[in-house]
Amino acid sequence: MVKIQSSEITPEHVYINRRQFMRLGALAVGAAALAACARKPIQFEEQSSNSAGASAGATAANPPVDGAARDELGDPANSYEDITHYNNYYEFSTDKEAVARLSENFVTQPWTVEVGGLVNKPQTFGIDDLLKQFPREERIYRLRCVEAWSMVIPWLGFPLNQLLKAVEPTSDAKYVRFETIYDPEQMAGQESPWYNWPYIEGLRLDEAMHDLVLLTSGLYGKDLLPQNGAPLRVVIPWKYGFKSIKSIVKIELVAEMPTSLWMAAASNEYGFYANVNPDVNHPRWSQASERRIGELGRRKTLPFNGYAEEVAPLYAGMDLRVNY
Ligand SMILES: Nc1nc2c(c(=O)[nH]1)N[C@H]1C(S)=C(S)[C@@H](COP(=O)(O)O)O[C@H]1N2
Ligand SMILES: [Mo]
Numbered sequence: 001m002v003k004i005q006s007s008e009i010t011p012e013h014v015y016i017n018r019r020q021f022m023r024l025g026a027l028a029v030g031a032a033a034l035a036a037c038a039r040k041p042i043q044f045e046e047q048s049s050n051s052a053g054a055s056a057g058a059t060a061a062n063p064p065v066d067g068a069a070r071d072e073l074g075d076p077a078n079s080y081e082d083i084t085h086y087n088n089y090y091e092f093s094t095d096k097e098a099v100a101r102l103s104e105n106f107v108t109q110p111w112t113v114e115v116g117g118l119v120n121k122p123q124t125f126g127i128d129d130l131l132k133q134f135p136r137e138e139r140i141y142r143l144r145c146v147e148a149w150s151m152v153i154p155w156l157g158f159p160l161n162q163l164l165k166a167v168e169p170t171s172d173a174k175y176v177r178f179e180t181i182y183d184p185e186q187m188a189g190q191e192s193p194w195y196n197w198p199y200i201e202g203l204r205l206d207e208a209m210h211d212l213v214l215l216t217s218g219l220y221g222k223d224l225l226p227q228n229g230a231p232l233r234v235v236i237p238w239k240y241g242f243k244s245i246k247s248i249v250k251i252e253l254v255a256e257m258p259t260s261l262w263m264a265a266a267s268n269e270y271g272f273y274a275n276v277n278p279d280v281n282h283p284r285w286s287q288a289s290e291r292r293i294g295e296l297g298r299r300k301t302l303p304f305n306g307y308a309e310e311v312a313p314l315y316a317g318m319d320l321r322v323n324y
Contacts, residue, residue, distance in 0.1 A: 069154045071140045073306060075292075078151040080220050082293050087227040088145065089246060090195065091180065091187035103226035106186055108247075111231050117177070117252035120168035127231045131217055133166075134158040138221070139214055139235075144276045144305045146240035149291045155235055156218030161209045163251070169205065173253035176208040177201075178234060181249045195261055201245040202258030202272065203236070207314055212237055212307060238307040240274045271324040275315070276305035280324050 066079035087099040092106075113130060116122035125133075136156045144150040164176070180199035184190040190197045207213070214235045217224055224230035229246025236243045242262055262270035269283055278288045278301040289298040304311050315323070 069138075069140050069152075071142060071152045073142075075142075075152050077140060077154050077220075078293055083151060083153055083219060084225055084227055086151075086293060088147075088241065089189075089227060089229070090192075091189040091197075091199065091247075092227075093189060100225070100227045102188070106226035106230070106247075108226060108231040111249075113232060113248060113251065115163065115167050115251045117254050118170045118173035119253050120170060121166070123167055127217075130163075130232070134162050134215070136218060141212075141214070141235060141237035142305050143235070143237070143241050143244070144290060144301065146242055146270070146274070146282065146287075148285060148287065148289070148301075149293055150305075151293050154220055155214055155216045156221065157214035157216035157235065159211050160213040160215045160234060161211060163215060164205075164208060164253075167253075169253045172255050174205055175254050175257055176203045176205060177250075177252045177254050177258040178203075178245045178248050179250035179252070180245055181247050194265070196264045197261075199245055199261045200258060200264075201234075201243055201260050202254075203243075204257075204314075205253070207236075207311075210311060210314065212310055238276060238304040238311045240276060242270065243274050273315075273320070273323045275311075275320065275324075276301060276303070277320060277324070278303060280321055 066077070066081070069077040071077070085100045086096050088096060089099045089103065092099045092102040109127070111127040112124050113127065114122075114124045136158055138154055138156055140152060140154045142150055143153050160176075178201045181187075182190065182198040184197075203213070214237075215232060216229070216235045217232050219228060224233070226247075229244075229248075232248050233246040234244055234248065243260075257272055260270070260272065262274075263272060276287075281287050287301055290301045291298055302308070
């Protein structure tokens with residue numbers, strides 16, 4: 001794994017915090033956020049010098065500073081503990097609190113990602129080379145699960161569009177299809193006959209090219225742990241969490257809309273677009289509000305998970321009740 005140098009990550013982090021601080025403007029941000037700005041870079045320095053190489057998890061001596069980072073709406077990031085111990089990852093378990101333990105020994109090295117299909121320059125990347133070629137940055141995003149819970153997560157990744165540009169999609173390419181590793185010996189959940197394994201997801205090409213879509217290999221300044229999709233997953237913050245497919249081995253440019261695992265399982269409940277939409281309920285529950293992990297009570301769900309300004313133009317003229 002590429003080790004993030006504190007010199008690479010600190011300026012970006014400081015920048016994000018300053019920008020957020022300015023956007024919050026007159027809001028009573030308080031001394032806590034100010035303290036966070038001052039404390040965070042030091043924390044990353046400590047981590048970089050302490051963590052001996054790849055995939056170092058948080059240790060007692062080296063804990064991430066929970067909640068110091070905030071999203072652009074001013075809400076604090078969830079704790080590292082919550083983000084790494086409340087996971088949807090059906091390859092390991094349908095029990096969110098069991099995924100961390102059951103994925104503990106999942107082997108993520110060596111790892112290759114095949115990028116091909118309707119492109120001029122297909123290429124298979126070793127994970128280390130991929131992360132060397134595309135430097136990571138921190139992005140603090142909300143993750144809104146279709147089950148109506150949410151978190152704020154400080155990811156480390158790079159825009160998917162950088163990788164797509166490198167392989168040069170042809171004019172026939174209209175969609176991007178993602179595939180998770182298929183390895184039932186390591187992933188007992190893949191023995192379940194209820195789903196069409198491997199996990200598949202997809203985006204329209206213009207969605208995939210949007211700068212918010214992050215190919216992600218870390219969080220809280222550390223390499224991803226298996227439960228969060230190590231070594232590489234995608235994060236699409238304006239869509240329900242199930243679109244953010246984990247442990248990717250294949251990215252293919254295709255002409256036809258891919259059928260995702262969830263579309264194949266229940267197309268009336270899980271559509272291709274899956275944009276976060278408080279006005280379109282799941283057939284079995286409301287999507288108007290959500291439970292932010294770590295909070296009491298519920299908060300209102302925002303259209304496109306709060307990213308409408310950036311992404312609503314992608315869907316101009318589309319009926320989002322039909323294209324759910
Ligand atoms: N391969 C794979 N990717 C997956 C899933 C899964 O079961 N398998 N679950 C999805 C769902 S429903 C959610 S909400 C997010 C959860 O990501 P997190 O555990 O990192 O918070 O991962 C998504 N990606
Ligand atoms: Mo989800």
